Amino acid sequence: METSSTTKTTTISTPAKLYGKDLSEYDEVDVDALLAQLSPEEINILAKEVDPDDSFLPPNERCSYECEKEPTGPLDRKKLIEHINKQALETPDLPENEPYVKGTVRGKKWLPPARSEKDKEVEEGIAIDMGEEYEQALTSATQEEIIDLAAILGFHSMMNQDQYHASLLNKGQPIGLGWDGITKSQQQKVYPMDPPNNTDIEDSIKRVKDDDPKLIELNFNNIKNISDEKLIQLFDALPDNEHLEVLSLTNVGLTDKTALLLAQAIEKSKTLRVLNVETNFISPPTIVALVRSLLKARTVEEFRASNQRSSVLGNKIEMEITELVEKNSSLLRLGLHLEFNDARHRVAAHLQRNIDRIVRVDKLKPNLPKLLMPACNKELPAIDIEILRQQNKQKLQQQRRNNQYLSPSPSPVPPDDDIDVEIDPDNMVVSGGDRQSYTPSPALSVHGNPPNDHDFNMHTK
DSSP states (O other), X not given: OOOTTTOOOOOOOOOOEEXXXXXXXXXXXXXXXXXXXXXXXXXXXXXXXXXXXOTXXXXXXXXXXXXXXOOOSSOOHHHXXXXXXXXXXXXXXXXXXXXXXXXXXXXXXXXXXXXXXXHHHHHHHOOOOOOHXXXXXXXXXXXXXXXXXXXXXXXXXXXXXXXXXXXXXXXXXXXXXXXXXOOOOOOOOOOOOOOOOOOOHHHHHHHHHTTOTTOOEEEOTTOTTOOHHHHHHHXXXXXXXXXXXXXXXXXXXXXXXXXXXXXXXXHHOSSOOEEXXXXXXXXXXXXXXXXXXXXXXXXXXXXXXXXXXXXXXXHHHHHHHHHHHHHOSSOOEEEOOOOSHHHHHHHHHHHHHHHXXXXXXXXXXXXXXXXXOOOTTOOOOOOOHHHHHHHHHHHHHHHHHXXXXXXXXXXXXXXGGGOOOOOOTTTOEEOOSSOXXXXXXXXXXXXXXXXXXXXXXXXXX
16 A cells, blocks of 8 residues: 555656757766867857847846947047937938829729628618608708707717807807817907015014004015015014004015014914915924914914925824814914815814804803903903803893883793803803993904805815
8 A cells, every 4th residue: 555655756758859869968968178178269159159038147148249349438429429410411312213203192092992782771771750840940950050959969079169168158159160160269368467566675664663553464475575684673573563463475485494483473463363474485394383373372363374395294294283273262264285184174173163153252242241352461350250140130130121111022031040151161251340342352353254165275186
């Protein structure tokens, strides 16, 4: 009995042959001894007989080309190209066997194959019966009416663009354009160039230093000759200014050095509401520093910093910006290109919450004696909730008495036990005392509807 360990496998292979001769007799021949007997000329001849597809040889040895000429000098590419062009121009063209004659057809002319009778019968047999009414209408229809019908049915491939859009807009077909008409490019509208920004830089900086009450908005957009010294003077004057609300620095060559000084000025600003630094040379870490400075200002409602030197901020920078924005309760609009969906959704949701909170404050305003928003670097006064509750009860009782005299069926007033003072968790406090009615500060006013896609710039590449 044989087992797998004792079984032997014998492979019978056909001996290799060359020109019908068996090569097994050369297996024990010493190749080195044969090569030693060859002369250098014979070795060169043998080296030329090399298989170019032999992967065991290096690439430089697979080529049989040999150049015994000594180099004449370093390679000059320009002279080589000039020599090749000169040789190509001086080389005469090969003579033609037959001279060229215009209109003469040489060789066999192509003719379309003849169509069989069956194909003609099949095409003639296809007919669509649309009824006498439709056939009569299409027969008597003009070319413009057929083009309009094709546009209505969506057959835009049967006409050019001018005809198609003219039919949809009911403008009438262009003159000279039929089914075989050629669409020509329309003349583009010429729009006037934007006038240059003629803002006086030195005078504006002086007005900022002097805290001019009429200077509410400062626009330096597209002024490219502003030196760093002028920008530093402007940023040094911002903390002491109490009237400037809008600052636009678009395309002014703002760098990281001056942007960091701007971030320090924003932290101390008291009235700045809108800041625009788009189209500059600010790096992503400096943008994070600018967004962080908005936390201390608590007055900036709109911040735009897109189209900077680095088009992609990166995941780490976007997450830092998102966390800083979520801590900011005064920011309403943000102009930044955020690539990741998580950052875009979190920022958009937080900005919407900020807007909703301000709308809610405006609704609570008539029913509360005073709503005081915390200003920058100011301590909040002490709050006596019990005094506020009593004041609200007295006010609602007075309104109830007034309604009884004014209307035979006054609107229901909630009982006194249900009256309570609401303290807003988002830095909204209630303050009593003999103060004037609440007027929202400019930094907390709602501008129209909640921001749309244009107010919050979010792009997917």
